[in-house]
Amino acid sequence: MTIEIDGINKSFGQFQALRDIDLAIPDGQLTALLGPSGSGKTTLLRSIAGLENPDRGRILFSGEDVTGLHVRERRVGFVFQHYALFRHMTVSENVAFGLKVMPRRERPSKREIRRRVRELLEMVQLDHLAGRYPAQLSGGQKQRIALARAMAKRPEILLLDEPFGALDAKVRKELRRWLRSLHDELHFTSVFVTHDQEEALELSDQVVVMRQGRVEQVDSPLALYSQPDSRFVFNFLGQVNALSGAISGGVLRQGEAWVRLPESCDDDDAELYLRPHEVRLTQEPSRDAHLPFRIEAINVIGAEVRVELRPDGWESEELWEVGITHSAFNARQPRRGDRCYAVPDVGHLFCDHLSEPKTLSWYESAG
Amino acid sequence: MADTDQSVRPRRAGVPVSRRVLPGFGLSLGVTLFFISLVLLLPISGLVIHTAGMGWEQFWFVVTDPRVVASFKVTVLAALAASLFNCVFGLLMAWVLVRYEFPGKRLLDAIMDLPFALPTAVAGITLATLFAESGWYGRVLAEFGIEVAYTPLGIVVAMAFTSVPFVVRTVQPVLEELPPEDEEAAVSLGASDWTVFRRILFPVLWPALVTGGGLSFARSLGEYGAVVFIAGNSPYVSEVISLMIFVRLEEYDFAAASAIASVVMGVSLLLLLAINVWQGRYLKRLHGGRG
Numbered sequence: 001m002t003i004e005i006d007g008i009n010k011s012f013g014q015f016q017a018l019r020d021i022d023l024a025i026p027d028g029q030l031t032a033l034l035g036p037s038g039s040g041k042t043t044l045l046r047s048i049a050g051l052e053n054p055d056r057g058r059i060l061f062s063g064e065d066v067t068g069l070h071v072r073e074r075r076v077g078f079v080f081q082h083y084a085l086f087r088h089m090t091v092s093e094n095v096a097f098g099l100k101v102m103p104r105r106e107r108p109s110k111r112e113i114r115r116r117v118r119e120l121l122e123m124v125q126l127d128h129l130a131g132r133y134p135a136q137l138s139g140g141q142k143q144r145i146a147l148a149r150a151m152a153k154r155p156e157i158l159l160l161d162e163p164f165g166a167l168d169a170k171v172r173k174e175l176r177r178w179l180r181s182l183h184d185e186l187h188f189t190s191v192f193v194t195h196d197q198e199e200a201l202e203l204s205d206q207v208v209v210m211r212q213g214r215v216e217q218v219d220s221p222l223a224l225y226s227q228p229d230s231r232f233v234f235n236f237l238g239q240v241n242a243l244s245g246a247i248s249g250g251v252l253r254q255g256e257a258w259v260r261l262p263e264s265c266d267d268d269d270a271e272l273y274l275r276p277h278e279v280r281l282t283q284e285p286s287r288d289a290h291l292p293f294r295i296e297a298i299n300v301i302g303a304e305v306r307v308e309l310r311p312d313g314w315e316s317e318e319l320w321e322v323g324i325t326h327s328a329f330n331a332r333q334p335r336r337g338d339r340c341y342a343v344p345d346v347g348h349l350f351c352d353h354l355s356e357p358k359t360l361s362w363y364e365s366a367g
Numbered sequence: 368m369a370d371t372d373q374s375v376r377p378r379r380a381g382v383p384v385s386r387r388v389l390p391g392f393g394l395s396l397g398v399t400l401f402f403i404s405l406v407l408l409l410p411i412s413g414l415v416i417h418t419a420g421m422g423w424e425q426f427w428f429v430v431t432d433p434r435v436v437a438s439f440k441v442t443v444l445a446a447l448a449a450s451l452f453n454c455v456f457g458l459l460m461a462w463v464l465v466r467y468e469f470p471g472k473r474l475l476d477a478i479m480d481l482p483f484a485l486p487t488a489v490a491g492i493t494l495a496t497l498f499a500e501s502g503w504y505g506r507v508l509a510e511f512g513i514e515v516a517y518t519p520l521g522i523v524v525a526m527a528f529t530s531v532p533f534v535v536r537t538v539q540p541v542l543e544e545l546p547p548e549d550e551e552a553a554v555s556l557g558a559s560d561w562t563v564f565r566r567i568l569f570p571v572l573w574p575a576l577v578t579g580g581g582l583s584f585a586r587s588l589g590e591y592g593a594v595v596f597i598a599g600n601s602p603y604v605s606e607v608i609s610l611m612i613f614v615r616l617e618e619y620d621f622a623a624a625s626a627i628a629s630v631v632m633g634v635s636l637l638l639l640l641a642i643n644v645w646q647g648r649y650l651k652r653l654h655g656g657r658g
Contacts, residue, residue, distance in 0.1 A: 049555060050555075051551055051555070071551075071554050071555050072554055072555075072557050072558075072559075076555065077555075078551070078552065078555040080548045080551070080552060081548075082546070082548060084546065084548035084549050084551070084552040086549060086552075086553070086566075086567060087571070088570040088571060097553070097556055097558070097566075098556035098557055101553075101556065101557055101558040101559070101562050101566070102557060149552075149556070150555075150556075152556070153556065153557065
């Protein structure tokens with residue numbers, strides 16, 4: 001089932017949570033709504049579910065206008081951030097709830113309900129906990145029960161509000177993979193809200209980045225990471241190394257730092273954004289870039305060594321961060337306070353007078 | 368490592384290491400226990416000892432006196448009716464105070480405690496005036512042939528009035544804590560409003576409602592000030608038990624008075640105990656068997 005959102009607006013008093021949202025969510029895919037807190041992503045999700053009534057605009061499920069439909073009639077599965085399990089009911093009573101409250105004519109027989117509940121509990125691999133109360137479950141188990149409950153009426157749309165937000169890192173990762181495989185198996189249309197960019201990139205087919213009640217960019221995870229439309233999206237999706245300065249004669253310059261741009265650019269104020277993996281560390285400046293640094297800190301984090309760099313002779317709002325491999329680290333043995341240079345491989349240039357960023361590559365000119 | 372060990376060690380031998388972070392446990396617990404003994408345990412045991420002195424046969428004689436039994440019945444039935452009424456009305460009040468925003472909400476919230484703050488005699492006189500045949504309410508009710516003042520119904524009104532805050536104040540915090548997501552989850556699963564109330568809200572409110580109702584009942588059993596003014600106090604019809612205690616005292620029959628009082632006390636204590644035990648079990652279930 002596709003979801004179309006057509007010019008949705010929503011205000012809470014003075015605060016405008018959603019501004020003219022237009023969005024198409026494709027059938028059978030996992031879509032992430034990603035944004036910082038207060039960006040309107042949860043309000044959008046709740047509007048799709050019918051838990052929030054938009055002030056203006058329409059919501060369509062497979063072309064059918066559902067804006068006026070009550071939550072009860074929208075037939076969506078909704079999973080809440082804090083699970084919202086009914087604590088006075090056992091796990092199986094929780095899962096059966098949606099089936100038991102159906103009008104008598106449509107309600108399956110008791111035996112059928114029991115069979116379906118067992119099936120759902122098997123699906124979430126928790127059939128051995130059927131008689132437990134929610135308070136006796138771990139966070140990850142609760143979330144899976146909440147999911148089973150939301151799926152009990154076989155909705156074609158599943159909406160999840162920060163589904164893994166309250167779980168610890170390991171369980172979160174496990175559940176993410178499990179949800180992904182469940183989704184691939186059952187092919188419902190699902191939308192989930194998250195503020196964790198890693199989660200959005202790993203789990204979804206399509207990411208909707210939101211900011212201050214607007215949609216900033218809609219793209220596949222890969223496109224989003226490699227070609228962000230705006231500085232905001234770039235900043236939001238992971239660590240950024242930035243050099244802001246002025247372009248003159250094809251060279252971006254600030255203080256002692258300069259980078260020769262491989263493509264011709266008009267003179268303008270601009271910012272060059274680089275991901276940690278798009279930069280190399282060297283002892284000497286290269287022909288195209290002179291970016292002096294002092295090493296501020298060296299953090300060994302799992303598979304790579306992260307080096308924090310303080311600009312030397314120029315300014316940057318935040319420290320730069322470059323990842324190097326353990327073998328490179330062992331070969332060179334850099335130490336705190338050492339002077340070194342960064343050499344960009346790929347970068348993203350945001351000029352003040354251009355709306356679109358330019359992706360630059362230094363590979364050819366270096367080779 | 369060795370030198371840090373030594374820096375920890377020097378401590379005068381024989382001084383026990385206090386493991387509590389919060390200071391003043393001994394003192395505050397001592398004061399609390401002393402106060403409880405002075406104010407509660409001592410008078411209660413005095414009452415029991417006083418009663419025990421009179422012997423079982425005489426106790427039974429005093430307690431089963433027809434007028435006393437009639438007053439027991441009136442009191443228990445009226446208290447039951449009053450606390451049931453309070454459960455319904457108190458739940459409604461708590462619901463309104465928690466779930467809706469309206470001007471004057473804080474004032475209404477403050478007024479809820481008025482029955483506790485008002486001297487019960489004042490409440491009694493006011494109610495008696497209002498519900499008397501010539502009073503504002505009494506006049507209207509008289510047209511429907513309902514008499515409140517100087518009947519057992521008046522006792523119910525007085526009891527309900529003085530004890531309704533018990534229900535409101537026990538239910539209110541539970542309602543406030545109830546996450547709205549629970550209701551939203553139920554509705555998104557297709558439950559009707561009535562089903563949501565019956566299956567989701569009520570089971571969670573139930574323990575608080577029983578506690579509030581129980582407290583209201585126990586308080587009503589012993590209500591004196593508010594009741595005597597409106598009850599009419601005719602023997603066998605509208606005498607409450609606390610009035611009977613007073614009557615016996617006026618006759619200088621202290622033993623009989625304390626015998627009756629000990630029965631009321633016993634019933635109240637048993638009731639509170641039963642509620643606590645039942646509630647403990649119920650809540651244990653909600654909290655996953657961990658109490």
